[in-house]
Amino acid sequence: MDFKAKLRPRSFGALVLVAGLAAPGAAPVVAQTQTDPAPDVTAAMTMQQVEAAYTGEDFAAARAGLLPFAEAGDSTAQFRLGFMMANAMGGPFDRAGAIRWLEAAIEQGYGNGALLLARVYLSGQPEVPDFTRAADLLQSEVENNSAEAHQLLGGLYRIGRGVEGDPVRAFELLRKAAGADLPAAQFAISQMYSRGEGVEADEAQATRWLLQSADAGYAKAQMSLYFNYMKGSGFPQDTEKAFQWLTKAVEGGDILATRVLGAALLIGDGIEADPLRGIALLAQAAEAGEPGAQSTLGYAYATGTGVAQNDAQAAVWYQKAADQGLTRAADVLGDLYLTGRGVEIDLAQAEHYFRIGLSGRSRHSASRLGQLMAAGEIDPDAELELAYELVSLAAEDGDEAARTWVLTRAEAGEPYLFYRLGRIYADGLGLEPDLERAAGYLKKAADGKIGAAQEQLSGLLTSGTGVEQDYIEAHKWANIAAANGSETGVEQRDILANLMTAEQIAAAQKRARDFMARP
Amino acid sequence: MRVITAMLTCALLGFGSCAWAQAQDLTTLRQAAQAGEASAQFEIAERLRTGDGVLQNYARAAEWYRAAADQGESRAKNALGALLISGLGGETDPEAGFKLLQQAAEAGELRHIYDLATAFEQGLGTPVDMSQAVVLLQKAAAGGYGEAQVSLGVIYHLGTAGSVDIPRAIALYEGPAQNGHPRALNNLGLIYARGEGVDQDYPRAAQLFTLAAERGLSEAMKNLGAMYENGFGVEVNEEEAKRLYRLAAQSSVGASIGARVANEAAAITYLYDPRLQPADPAQAATYRQAATSGDPVAQFMTGYLLASEPKTTADYREAAQFFAAAAEKGLPVAMANLGLLNFEGKGVLQDYVEGYKWLTLAALNGPAGVITLRDALAQRMTADQINAANTLAEAYMSDAR
Numbered sequence: 080m081d082f083k084a085k086l087r088p089r090s091f092g093a094l095v096l097v098a099g100l101a102a103p104g105a106a107p108v109v110a111q112t113q114t115d116p117a118p119d120v121t122a123a124m125t126m127q128q129v130e131a132a133y134t135g136e137d138f139a140a141a142r143a144g145l146l147p148f149a150e151a152g153d154s155t156a157q158f159r160l161g162f163m164m165a166n167a168m169g170g171p172f173d174r175a176g177a178i179r180w181l182e183a184a185i186e187q188g189y190g191n192g193a194l195l196l197a198r199v200y201l202s203g204q205p206e207v208p209d210f211t212r213a214a215d216l217l218q219s220e221v222e223n224n225s226a227e228a229h230q231l232l233g234g235l236y237r238i239g240r241g242v243e244g245d246p247v248r249a250f251e252l253l254r255k256a257a258g259a260d261l262p263a264a265q266f267a268i269s270q271m272y273s274r275g276e277g278v279e280a281d282e283a284q285a286t287r288w289l290l291q292s293a294d295a296g297y298a299k300a301q302m303s304l305y306f307n308y309m310k311g312s313g314f315p316q317d318t319e320k321a322f323q324w325l326t327k328a329v330e331g332g333d334i335l336a337t338r339v340l341g342a343a344l345l346i347g348d349g350i351e352a353d354p355l356r357g358i359a360l361l362a363q364a365a366e367a368g369e370p371g372a373q374s375t376l377g378y379a380y381a382t383g384t385g386v387a388q389n390d391a392q393a394a395v396w397y398q399k400a401a402d403q404g405l406t407r408a409a410d411v412l413g414d415l416y417l418t419g420r421g422v423e424i425d426l427a428q429a430e431h432y433f434r435i436g437l438s439g440r441s442r443h444s445a446s447r448l449g450q451l452m453a454a455g456e457i458d459p460d461a462e463l464e465l466a467y468e469l470v471s472l473a474a475e476d477g478d479e480a481a482r483t484w485v486l487t488r489a490e491a492g493e494p495y496l497f498y499r500l501g502r503i504y505a506d507g508l509g510l511e512p513d514l515e516r517a518a519g520y521l522k523k524a525a526d527g528k529i530g531a532a533q534e535q536l537s538g539l540l541t542s543g544t545g546v547e548q549d550y551i552e553a554h555k556w557a558n559i560a561a562a563n564g565s566e567t568g569v570e571q572r573d574i575l576a577n578l579m580t581a582e583q584i585a586a587a588q589k590r591a592r593d594f595m596a597r598p
Numbered sequence: 599m600r601v602i603t604a605m606l607t608c609a610l611l612g613f614g615s616c617a618w619a620q621a622q623d624l625t626t627l628r629q630a631a632q633a634g635e636a637s638a639q640f641e642i643a644e645r646l647r648t649g650d651g652v653l654q655n656y657a658r659a660a661e662w663y664r665a666a667a668d669q670g671e672s673r674a675k676n677a678l679g680a681l682l683i684s685g686l687g688g689e690t691d692p693e694a695g696f697k698l699l700q701q702a703a704e705a706g707e708l709r710h711i712y713d714l715a716t717a718f719e720q721g722l723g724t725p726v727d728m729s730q731a732v733v734l735l736q737k738a739a740a741g742g743y744g745e746a747q748v749s750l751g752v753i754y755h756l757g758t759a760g761s762v763d764i765p766r767a768i769a770l771y772e773g774p775a776q777n778g779h780p781r782a783l784n785n786l787g788l789i790y791a792r793g794e795g796v797d798q799d800y801p802r803a804a805q806l807f808t809l810a811a812e813r814g815l816s817e818a819m820k821n822l823g824a825m826y827e828n829g830f831g832v833e834v835n836e837e838e839a840k841r842l843y844r845l846a847a848q849s850s851v852g853a854s855i856g857a858r859v860a861n862e863a864a865a866i867t868y869l870y871d872p873r874l875q876p877a878d879p880a881q882a883a884t885y886r887q888a889a890t891s892g893d894p895v896a897q898f899m900t901g902y903l904l905a906s907e908p909k910t911t912a913d914y915r916e917a918a919q920f921f922a923a924a925a926e927k928g929l930p931v932a933m934a935n936l937g938l939l940n941f942e943g944k945g946v947l948q949d950y951v952e953g954y955k956w957l958t959l960a961a962l963n964g965p966a967g968v969i970t971l972r973d974a975l976a977q978r979m980t981a982d983q984i985n986a987a988n989t990l991a992e993a994y995m996s997d998a999r
Contacts, residue, residue, distance in 0.1 A: 562947040564911045572943060576978075585980045588949050595947055 123147065126156070138169030149180055157184035158192050165199050174199060194220050194228055201231065210241025221252065226259035233264065237277075246277030257288060262297035265289075269300070273313075282313060293324060298333035301325070305339070309349065318349045329360070338364040338372035345375070345385050354385025365396060373400035374408040381411070381421075390421030401432050406439030413447055426456050442472065449473030453484040471499040477509025489520075494527020501532060505545075514545025522546075525556055533560040534567050541575060550579050554587035559594060624651055631662060639666035640674045647677070649961045649969055653995055655988045660687035667698065676702035676710045683722050685981035696723025703734070708743040715746065719753075728759040744774040748782045755785060755794075764795030775806070783810035784818040791821070791830065800831030811842070819846035868905050868938060871931040871965045877902050889920060897924035898932040905935065905944075914945030925956065928998070934960035934968050941975050950979045954987035959994060 124132070124144035133141040142163045148156030161180035164173040181196040193216045200213035214235050220228030233252030236245045250271050256264035269288035272281045289307075292300035301324045307313050308321030322343075328336030341360030344353045358379060364372035377396035380389045394415050400408035409432045415421055416429035430451060436444025449469035452459040459466035467488070473481035482503070489496035497520045503509065505517035518539050524532030533556045539546050540553035554575045560568030576584055624645070630638035643662035645652050660681050666674035675698045681687045682695030696717055703714040715734035718727045732753060738746030751770035754763040768789060774782035787806030790799040804825045810818030823842035826835045870877070877885070877899040885903070888896035901920030904913045918939045924932035937956030940949050957972040976984060 558943060558948050561943050562945075564915065566911060569911075569943065572948060581978055581980045581983075584978065585950070585983045588947075588951070588983075591947055592949055592951075 129156075138163060140169070142169035149183070152183075152187070154184045154187040154189040157181070157187070158189050161192060161199075162195060165195060174202060193217075194225055194231075197228070197231060208240075210235060212241075214241035226256050226261055226264075229253070229259070230256035230261050230264040230267075234267070237267070237271075246271070248277075250277030257291075260295065262292045262295035262300065265292035265295065266297050266300045266303070269303075286313060293327070296327075296331050298328045298331050298336060301328035301331070302333070302336055302339075305336075322350050334364050334367050334369045334372075337361075337367075338369050338375070341372060342375050345379060358385040365399070368403075370400040370403040370405040370408065373397070373403075374405055374411075377408065377411065390415070392421075394421035401435055404435060404439065406436050406441045406444075409433065409436035409439065410441050410443045413444060417447070426451065430457055437469075445469050446472045446476045446478075449481055450478050453478065453481040459484075467493070467496060467499075471496065471503075474499070475503055475508040482509075489523070494524045494529050494532075496524075497521070497527065498524035498529045498532040498535075501535065505535070505539075514539070516545075518545035530560050530563045530565055530568075533557075533563075534565055534571070537568070537571050541571070550575055551583050551587045551590070554579065554584065555590040555594065558587065558591045562591075562595070631665070634665075634669070636666045636669040636671040636674070639663075639669075640671050640677075643674065643677065649958060649972075653962055653991060654958045654969075654972075655992060656681060656687035656985060657988060660689065672702045672705035672707065672710065675699075676707075676713060679723075680713070683717070686984055688985050690981070692723030694723075699723075708738045708741045708746065711738045711741075712743055712746045712749070715749070719749070728753070732759050739770065744777060744779050744782070747771070747774050748779060748785070751782070751785060755789070764789060768796070778809070778813060780810040780813040780815035780818060783807075783813070784815055784821065787818070787821065791825070800825070802831070804831035811845075816846040819843070868902055869931055869934045869965055869967065869971075870902065871898075873965075874899075874931075879903055879907075889923075892923075894924040894927040894929045894932065897921070897927075898929055898935075901932065901935065905939065911945070914939065916945070918945035925959075930960045930962065930964035930968075933957070934964050934971075937972075950975070951983050951987045951990065954979065954984060955990040955994065958987060958991040 124140075126148065129141050129144040129148075132138075132144060142160065145156045145160040145163070149160045157180045161177045161184060163169050164177040164180065166172075177199045178196065181192040181199065184192050185196065197213040197216040197220065200209045200216070202208065214232065217228045217232040217235070221232055229252045232242075233249045233256060235241045236249035236252060238244065250268070253264045253267045253271070257268045265288045269285045269292060271277055272285035272288065274280065289300055289303060293304050304324040305321045305328070308317045308324065310316070314320075322340075325336055325340050325343075329340050337360050341357045341362075341364060342348070343350050344357030345361065346352060346357075358376070361372045361376045361379065365376045373396045377393045377400065379385050380393035380396060382388065386392075394412065397408045397412040397415065401412045413429045413432040413436060416425045416432065418424070422428070430448065433444040433448045433451075437448060446469070448457065449466075449471070450473045451457045452466050453470050453473060459470065467485075470481045470484050474485050482500075485496050485500055489500060501517045501521035501524055503517075504513045504520065506512065518536070521532045521536040521539065525536045537553045537556040537560065538544075540549045540556065542548070554572055557568045557572035557575060561572050562568075579587070627638050627642055627645075631642045639662045643659045643666065644650070646655050646659035646662065648654065660678060663674045663678040663681065667678050679695040679698030679702060682689060682691045682698065684690075699710070699714045699717050702710040711734050715731045715738065716722070717724060718731035718734065720726070732750065735746045735750040735753070739750050747770045751767045753759045754770065755767035756762065768786065771782040771786045771789075775786050783806045787803045787810065788794075789796060790806065791803035792798070804822065807818050807822040807825060811822050819842045823839045823846065824830070825832055826842065827839035828834070874895060882900070882903055885896045885899045889900040897920045901917040901924065904920070905917035908914055908917070918936065921932045921936040921939065925936050933956045936946075937953045937960060939946050940953030940956060942948065946952075954972065954976060957968060957975070961968045961972060979987075
């Protein structure tokens with residue numbers, strides 16, 4: 080988290096970005112007149128020297144010089160030290176230290192630390208934020224009419240952390256903060272009007288507050304307007320207005336907006352194509368670490384869109400995005416390592432990135448891993464359940480080696496794989512459908528007590544698809560599936576029962592009973 | 599527009615109206631039967647056939663029927679004949695069964711004459727012989743036997759024994775119809791609905807269908823549904839038509855339990871023993887705790903709550919497990935519900951044999967209605983299945999001892 084605040088270096092003003100809850104709002108704190116009796120300390124620096132260091136922007140010296148005073152119980156020094164720790168001045172952000180000294184100052188009745196301390200509690204990275212204490216502090220600040228406290232506490236009531244969730248109270252507090260021109264609160268109020276959250280839904284009010292927040296330069300509001308104008312939701316569809324707002328967000332330095340505009344310009348999506356400017360914006364967002372921009376830049380290099388085609392550069396950018404866990408980049412990069420485009424062929428790297436893709440539920444990566452397993456490049460036996468799934472997916476995508484692997488393993492005693500093969504041949508996944516073969520495989524899977532196969536086989540036997548029509552066998556399998564909890568089995572069985580004689584049903588029930596009695 | 603479904607009910611071979619045994623002490627009855635008293639042997643057989651105070655068992659019923667029949671007891675001959683024709687009791691011999699029906703009919707009782715006529719009409723143990731059937735039905739009808747009048751009416755109505763003779767059919771239907779005989783009412787309704795040999799009279803037809811439907815005849819419900827759907831003799835009422843079709847599907851005796859369940863509104867009601875306190879869903883956790891430590895009543899209640907308001911199919915499986923545990927401890931109402939789950943195939947394999955076994959065992963000491971339920975569910979079973987269930991139930995009882 081970046082705690083570099085826009086400081087007013089000549090006074091102890093507090094300004095901290097709080098995770099997800101608040102936008103910066105300048106709230107300079109006037110240093111109080113020291114009324115405490117002069118502390119009895121032997122300090123390395125006098126307070127005058129500390130203040131001189133601070134004014135001279137030698138924050139490290141000021142931070143060090145404050146410590147003895149703070150330790151001796153000087154509440155002003157405690158506040159100032161906590162402030163510097165919270166704002167990463169003269170040293171790194173120190174959450175625990177900031178909490179310690181701000182709490183100490185407040186305990187002594189120092190009047191100005193509560194809001195700052197609440198922000199520190201809410202910052203909570205990597206520690207878990209202490210919502211309860213933050214809410215306590217904010218309650219008293221709300222009584223003191225602090226607009227930012229209204230905004231923060233309203234946010235807590237909205238998400239129900241540190242206090243019992245209460246949309247009505249949340250709306251009340253945020254509305255006050257919005258009235259005091261805090262754009263994050265205005266954006267929140269817009270959302271609440273739009274969703275009818277804590278207030279009766281009112282699209283006109285939602286729009287009014289959204290525009291106010293966006294006009295005040297709040298990027299989320301500007302992006303929201305961009306999306307609304309693009310989709311025509313809440314507003315008449317208006318691409319031009321949409322891009323005006325997007326551009327404003329970009330000008331405000333919003334990295335997501337920069338990527339979105341860059342991508343649109345690159346291919347001319349909703350706006351006249353300007354590949355050069357598109358690339359420039361994408362590069363800016365990519366350099367700032369935005370994974371979507373990195374991936375799109377990779378695409379630009381891979382396809383030669385707006386830049387000279389360059390596989391090596393493509394790989395570099397895809398890699399940056401994939402390393403941040405972006406699934407679609409991992410899909411492509413894995414393929415690059417597999418085929419040696421822009422990189423040396425490296426199956427271990429390919430596997431590494433396909434696994435990132437897999438963790439993002441990518442079907443492409445899953446299927447590729449299955450291919451590698453079927454080809455013996457990855458040991459399937461180390462993770463057998465996963466291998467069955469992945470190789471089956473590769474087989475469904477038409478990979479012949481994968482299909483052979485699945486069949487071999489099925490015949491070696493894995494009836495579930497017969498079920499997968501049955502589906503492949505029944506539905507024609509990656510090949511021409513072959514219903515007879517499908518029925519044969521499903522029969523083997525059903526015999527192996529695979530419930531889904533029993534259901535399917537019952538259906539084929541009922542309609543006589545790929546196998547001779549046989550109501551008794553169909554009833555048997557539906558009944559068995561039903562007994563194992565299949566709703567479809569119940570329905571199928573009861574439909575069949577209406578087409579069957581009592582003798583046929585009796586025979587089917589007997590076969591089912593005998594099957595269930597098998598070990 | 600839907601054409602009225604033409605539906606005429608067929609005479610089914612029944613076991614004759616069962617003369618319920620007098621509240622006679624079973625032991626006394628058994629002693630008398632063993633001493634060779636034919637009427638006692640017949641009474642014991644009747645109890646064994648229905649499961650009235652004893653474990654229901656067709657094979658054992660057949661033994662006592664035979665003993666009584668050998669002594670010339672005509673009711674026993676009729677009953678044994680029916681068993682031999684159906685195969686219930688383990689022995690299937692339609693020809694011998696037919697001969698017994700014949701011998702029974704010779705004694706002149708109207709319903710025995712009617713049963714013999716049915717055998718001729720349907721070719722049970724004898725080739726179909728409509729003229730013989732008509733002669734016998736006329737005899738029973740003349741004696742005032744309602745079923746025979748209706749069956750004979752159907753024969754004239756459809757012309758199955760020669761030419762169609764609607765006036766005769768109407769004449770035959772009218773008497774039983776006045777006594778509220780549902781098939782007579784329905785068939786008469788059809789004649790007026792179609793205007794067969796009479797002026798078409800929708801209001802009258804609707805009225806007759808209504809009376810028959812009120813008496814539980816599913817065909818009449820369907821017919822009345824068609825009247826409402828088309829506005830014949832009644833105001834068009836789609837809702838009412840749908841309700842009647844649904845009701846018909848539910849109450850159709852031949853409908854499989856499965857079809858009844860598949861029908862949305864036809865959810866099965868599980869049996870409860872009124873001697874127990876009502877199961878309170880708020881107490882589910884308490885029941886479950888007691889159930890887990892082996893209390894059979896708590897096991898039953900837990901199963902009952904699960905099966906009555908299942909949230910997933912897994913709830914049925916659990917319900918079946920709890921019912922089974924309580925059933926093993928001898929709780930009849932748990933046996934009955936386990937049997938029901940077996941019939942429905944919910945949470946367990948659908949297995950009518952197992953289902954019939956549990957309902958038979960439950961009937962021995964069970965809550966009211968188990969016997970009726972068992973016999974309704976048995977409609978979809980073969981004789982072999984029922985015989986197998988009888989054997990299993992008897993084996994279960996001797997194991998339990």
